[in-house]
Amino acid sequence: MQSDPKKLLEKNNKLTHSELMKVLSHVQREKGDWIIHTLMVEGCDVPFKFKRKGKYQNLKGARVNLTYYPDHEIIADMNFEVMRVVRIKIG
Numbered sequence: 001m002q003s004d005p006k007k008l009l010e011k012n013n014k015l016t017h018s019e020l021m022k023v024l025s026h027v028q029r030e031k032g033d034w035i036i037h038t039l040m041v042e043g044c045d046v047p048f049k050f051k052r053k054g055k056y057q058n059l060k061g062a063r064v065n066l067t068y069y070p071d072h073e074i075i076a077d078m079n080f081e082v083m084r085v086v087r088i089k090i091g
Contacts, residue, residue: 012087017072019065020091026059039064050085
């Protein structure tokens with residue numbers, strides 16, 4: 001997930017880049033061959049999600065730069081808003 005956020009934003013106008021967001025919680029869970037990461041950040045009620053092949057350091061309390069886009073998930077026939085992270089970097 002290492003790339004220049006400016007180049008990503010130029011390629012896709014649906015992306016948003018935010019810097020120094022404080023992580024309030026970080027949950028990691030296995031799903032098949034992937035580890036699904038869910039972050040809750042200060043000032044936002046929507047979870048930020050990304051997946052990696054391996055576990056990641058616990059980000060609780062860290063400041064991170066995120067590049068993401070809005071999405072939704074359907075769980076038990078209910079629609080939930082999420083933010084899909086395409087780039088994350090510890091600030």
